[in-house]
Amino acid sequence: MKKADTEAREQAITLLNEAGLRPTRQRVVLAQVLFSNGDRHVTAEQLHGEAEADGAAISLATVYNTLHQFKGAGLLREVVVDSGRAYFDTNTKEHHHFYVEKTGLLEDIAGELISMTSLPKLPENKVVDRVDIVIRLREKA
Amino acid sequence: MKKADTEAREQAITLLNEAGLRPTRQRVVLAQVLFSNGDRHVTAEQLHGEAEADGAAISLATVYNTLHQFKGAGLLREVVVDSGRAYFDTNTKEHHHFYVEKTGLLEDIAGELISMTSLPKLPENKVVDRVDIVIRLREKA
DNA sequence: AAGAACTTTAGAATGATTCGAAAAATGCAC
DNA sequence: GTGCATTTTTCGAATCATTCTAAAGTTCTT
Incomplete structure (x- = not known):
């Protein structure tokens, strides 16, 4: 594993701890994907796909749970632009x-x-x- | 049937004609419900319920079709405020x-x-x- | 009245999201 | 570390809003 990955991982864990969320494997992966690449807008389905592409198998239900937890903790904001799917914004x-x-x-x-x-x-x-x-x-x- | 009802009905028909939509029974009813009571905001489900309460049996699929046709004709506008259901605005x-x-x-x-x-x-x-x-x-x- | 075109309809299908209950992981106490 | 209570994750079923499909019904024109 490269150094950069480890760093991003550390940062993700810190972020979760500060938010009062247990740094479980899936939350760490999702936090890394979401927060180590500048401002992003994702749907649950997209995020699920990215995590999978990263080699981390995370169920879609967990992605939904996590998005809502992150939102509740103020790490994400929901953007309503389509009455058919939810977008989440890291900004x-x-x-x-x-x-x-x-x-x-x-x-x-x-x-x-x-x-x-x-x-x-x-x-x-x-x-x-x-x-x-x-x-x-x-x-x- | 009261005179007022007849009038509202006439108006609805005129509206549909001007919009180039055939004044079918269900479109007339929906147009009446929507446009003879000032500005309104409705979901498909709500409108369906109101038409039903008015004694007009209209299928939900038709309500959806009609809302989209009205929107296409510029009689309605869609308001996106919730990523879970669509609201339509008569204004x-x-x-x-x-x-x-x-x-x-x-x-x-x-x-x-x-x-x-x-x-x-x-x-x-x-x-x-x-x-x-x-x-x-x-x-x- | 007849035919063509357009509409409505019921019900199945879809897509996004949530729920429920069981299995797994985590964190703390000893 | 080990054990246990608590929190999470997961699968699959369930739900909700919406769309699709194909058949049945209307409407408009002549």
Whole structure:
């Protein structure tokens, strides 16, 4: 095993420990895949495929469990751009998205690059949880 | 049958004709339910239930077909706020949404009430199809 | 009324996700 | 280290929303 792999593994374990999640084999593998390659957007199915390609056999149910645990721990954020499948984003900072429906391409827009002029008045007894902006794109004609 | 019902029915038929859709029994019923009560947000299941409650037996498959046809004809717009079910909105003007995940409440924000300071630069060869802003709310603590 | 085209329908099929219960792994106490 | 309680993982079944299929029913035009 290469040094780099070991390092990424250590980092993943640290991340899990800090999040209060036991560093099980599958969580470590998934954390490595997710967090050692910059910002990423994945579906459960994709992540499952990648783990498998990495030689780690992890059941799809575990991938789902893990994605939700990571989300609950604040390591991931769910991006809702399609009413048919869930995308998870490793970038948990405030930011928004470009989305190309036809290809499924999802790309970050840094939080500062976009902002609203004003917030309309909210319904009774509610507070803002978060603001999601999705700029839907299509191929130039 | 009351006069008001007849009128709503006429209007629904006119709407369908203008959209180039044959005014079949089920399309007329669904159009009536959808468009004669101000702006609405519905899921297929909800609409199906309402039509049934109105005494019109319409299969769920037809409700799905019809929602998509109405959307294609520009009578409805799909709102993506949940990666598990599709909402359709009778308001096709430019506007945005408040969404309360726990209760499924979806409410319009008039288009003018919100706007972005600037549009970030787009990926190559893409144009904006539309911008969706969802303000996710939760119960005040 | 007849035929062509379009719609609706029931039920099967699909795809994403969750559930349940048993098997396995983990972490702590001794 | 060993043993045990607890947490996780896993398989496969179950569920939910949605789409598909092929047959039966409507609608429109003439």
